[in-house]
Amino acid sequence: MTDTSILVWARVYGPSFPMERGISLRSPYVLAFLALLFPLFGVSPLAAQSARAKEVGQHIKCMCKGCDMTAGGCAHPGGAFSGPCDSAKTELRQIDDLLAQGKTEQQIIDAFVAQYGTIAYVEPPKHGFGLVAWIMPFVYFLLGLALVVFIVRKWAMRPAAASPAAASAHNDALDRARAQAARETED
């Protein structure tokens, strides 16, 4: 995109947009605003949380009860800050500490489950009652598959004489109903 098109973009956003006057970081207005907005000190604690903690945090629920997201992926929609909320940050720090102690991912998850209960792990556990959640889709599929195979075999074995005309000839009631439906409705 060229400079001109940037200006066009800028205009869409109205005259208050600084780009239109050129980017001037020395403008007193901008400086005053920035001084108000960003006192410059320190290193963000966000950066302190390692990428690995975020990765492990994808498996652990954010316990703030407001966002229903994972600690690693918490964006806390609708909150004042669209990123990890305080609960998620605490949890990420905790994960970092556990990682520093040399704990594995599973051990960390277990530690959270021990602390908060089964709700802390975003997947159902693969033992106990949680196993039911994992097995059920396969059970549905196998039952359904058995049913489909059964039906197809049944259909395939149906005698050839059971063509539409023949079938209805054998079934007076159905025939009458069909005639009645044809009489009483129109498309």
Place this chain on the structure above:
Amino acid sequence: MDVFGSFSLLLAFVCAVYAFVGGIAAIKTRHPLLIKSTRQAGMAACVLIFIATISVEYLFFTDNFSMAYVVSHSNRDLSTFYKVAALWSGQEGSLLFWSTLLSIYILSVLIAYRNKNGELMPYVGVVLAGVQIFFLTLNNFVENPFKTLATVGPSGFLEPFTRMDGNGLNPLLQYPEMVIHPPNLYSGYTGFTIPFAFALAALLARYPGEKWIHLTRKWTMIAWCFQSIGIMLGAHWAYAVLGWGGYWGWDPVENASLLPWLTGTAFLHSVMMQEKRGMMKVWNVWLVFCTFLLCILGTFLTRSGVVSSVHAFANSQIGPWFVGFILITLAVCTVSYIKNRDYLKSENQLDSMVSRESSFLFNNLLFLVACIAVLSGTLFPVFSEWFTNNRISVGAPFFNKVMVPIGLAILFLTGVGPLLAWRKTSADSMKRNFGWPLIVGFLADVFFFAAGYRDLSSLVCFFLCFFVFWTIVMEFYRGAKVISARTGMDLMMSAHELAMRNTRRYGGYVVHFGIVLVFIGIAGVPFNQDVQKTMNLGDSLKLGPYTLTLQTADTKVEKNYTAQRMIIEVLEGKDQKQMMMLYPEKRQFQGNEQAAGTMVAIYSTLRQDLYVVYAGQDPDTNLPVIHAFLNPLVKWIWLGGVWVVMGTLLALMPNRRTALVLAGTATESVPAPAPALTASATLREGHD
């Protein structure tokens, strides 16, 4: 206006009860005047619901802050646009809106069939009135939107009380898509009431199974189309507003909207079995019953908050009502089925496991398994709490693991199913039909692998997408070539003509094409990247080919909110080519200190989306935090959604008569079709 609206809502209830009770009497007595009066009562109920809805909107527009609902969901500075949408931003209004949309369908049906299907319509009217009574009960007696504020006056009695201003609309809902997403989704939910009513009515009236299918074909497609649009818009809203970088989080409310869509899609397919082969009549009736029940369940899950917290269930007033209605409906359906199941006998046979019939069965199997898996996953936390007192979380990783294989299997059938012949498919025709698509799928995988998309499930998905795409292209090509040979039109015109001659079939292919595009988009998920960085002015962050530099920031004061806007320059590639400026915002709305809205800035290309969120200020340093995502192929999903809608609209159009086109063509000069074309023409016979 509140008394007026409240009263019309009550009158609507009375009319609906009359339409229900009078309708049953009319069925018994067959008295023409009674039939007419119950139909008119049904229509009156609809009109009265419209009046009540308009009253609520009037109260919003006039800033009537003596009304509890208006206070909770609006304020003086809220723009007109969002005052319309404020109607469905809370419990009471949403349920009223449900009734309103249902009324639009009911009124259309009652007017469209006023002089038709005289014997069946009283049954339909009774079923529709029954559904309407349930929602009007909620509107009138459980979640009434016309409640006024009151305070204890000096005399010790309650006195009306008016607030100066309202609490405002939830910031997350102040986005244009929120104005159109719920109406679409709710139109989908309510729309399935019509096929349900006809199915149940036909069963009660002892009509053979095919009749109601024929009558409700278009209604089902309309409802399905709205539901698809609603789901798509919901996903897009989540993507563009919530600012977490994704569009589908397997949230209970999202799942609730997916459930009836899955059974509805299964139904749209198995209907063809019944139309073409007279099979699966019982199945179709139950499928439409289940779709309707899932619509009610979806509304219940969305509105009651039962899944996000089991305790909300106890507190919510509407829970027992919904459970009661679902159980009653289920009982009515079961009893009618048991009594009249003889009228749903299947008639046909098939010869092979490899046939169109069995592919439809597998299609239905997969959609149903998908539906039950999503349903049980969504409800599992509730069950686990009931059974073990421990709440087990079922989050996105579970759904992804379970649904990805099912989704891929459905995609596979999308390609294979339509090309299998009815009854039995020969090995020869399979080779002819699937040879090229397999090669194209393989070539696509080579391309994507070389382009760096190295993930097994994604590669399987790309393979299947291009496989299906090529089967669709071949279908159009073969048909168009036949028409082109007969009429002398070029291939593009012939393809158009082909689609217009059999709109349902080729509309279906267009929908399939849209689904392919959606799957291409979904296959990009494993390659998402993101960086979150606290940035000072002039700082840069790198993400994929892009370099993002925070240039400056400003503040915009609007009527209803104040926005902090980050101005970010995007450079691309090694040569740092200037691409564009992005302006992610954070909006702080009036009247609500805690809640804020994000406006994500997205630079979207077919290859990838650069998705930039201004997360807010770092609480410790007060520096802005920028969260940038690189999401490959997302745009394909929205494009796919557009194709799905266009395909459905095509399928809704009436077929063009063949004779009109052939009339002007010379007969002698038509060359004999090539053997392959003859085969494909034969193949199409009996197809939908």
